[in-house]
Amino acid sequence: MRRTKEEAENTRQAILDAAVTVFSDRGVAKSTLENIAREAKVTRGAIYWHFANKVEIFDALHDHLHSPFIQRILEGLEVEHADPVGQLQKICTEILTELHEEPQTQKLLTLFLLKCDYSGEFADSKAKFLAKKRRTYDAFAAYFTKAIEGNYISAKADPHLLTLALQSLFHGLVVEFLEDPVTINLQQDGPRLMAMLFASFRHY
């Protein structure tokens, strides 16, 4: 049953897609390779051919899906802009409103924010995850530093604190939404919350 290279790549992708669904549905820990195989309409043999185990699937998902998500934000910030703070606000606001309309992205974030814990076998994944996060953190802090130097934000402001405020509020809001989408109206409240936060940045 040897397949062509293209077919093989397709099944690999099918496995990853299935893993997203199964993981976000049942939780990473409770997900079985058999579950993923069925969802992808292959056998466990196929999975073990492409991946060593569940952790490797999880890491692959993180690389292919989470990283680009952050990447897009960072790339947006590299572009020179007349009002850098307004630009950042716009980007963050857009991400929230888009999230409201993209169930696929919701599934992904649910997976990485609510459906996995990094104990035991996933300790290495957590280390990689943290390293990435710290780099993102630094990028934001550098961005705020630039904004302060350009006089867009008061010199009294602490870029470190601004970064933490943005990340915390953003993270918290997304989690609250994913946990209880019935109560939280992301479409309306996301932009309003961002407006509130960035106003406090400017008035600092």
Next chain:
Amino acid sequence: MRRTKEEAENTRQAILDAAVTVFSDRGVAKSTLENIAREAKVTRGAIYWHFANKVEIFDALHDHLHSPFIQRILEGLEVEHADPVGQLQKICTEILTELHEEPQTQKLLTLFLLKCDYSGEFADSKAKFLAKKRRTYDAFAAYFTKAIEGNYISAKADPHLLTLALQSLFHGLVVEFLEDPVTINLQQDGPRLMAMLFASFRHY
């Protein structure tokens, strides 16, 4: 080997205490009743005598430990205060600084925020959890409404939005701290973030 009622209650507590450690250490899903039994220095037989299964232990922990945590906040708000907004800020700030010094509380919050997912067998637990959370949410919203009526906050402010802002920032900050206590200095930044948020409430 029948024990006295007091002894029985002691082992029950030992099991719950052990569960906190094991759950927050290995993650709820990967934790075994055998793990908990060893930590508590009993056998699985003792656990099955006191609890039906792992979910019941988890629920018991949630009732006995998470609820009082929230309760303390809500009770603090019921007391009449000259500056209700300042009072709320003080309470939130204190909780954060206390969290910095209480590893036991850190373990508990880690457990409920990072080390569990509510898929499958834990679906019922999630429902209860959400119900409690919504009541907390309503209590905060009512509090802000009162603050607005008392002219402590601008009438233009939306109590719903203020509640969401506070919960999101608080939740986000706690999670960021628990995930990476090396990077996040809760002792310093917690109070500063709260000051920032509540300042924006007042300037709204």
Next chain:
DNA sequence: TAATATACATACACGCATGTATGTTGTCAA
């Protein structure tokens, strides 16, 4: 103080997830 129920410990049976070993078929390179 005898009977009974309590508070466990021990032993057992079962299913299930994992990892690996092996089989099979088609592809691609020479």
Next chain:
DNA sequence: TTGACAACATACATGCGTGTATGTATATTA
């Protein structure tokens, strides 16, 4: 075109966690 290997499917062995059944000693109660 033919061998070798890639891309799986299938089969098997193993261990582990669960739940339950049973044993047992001691409080409690009547």
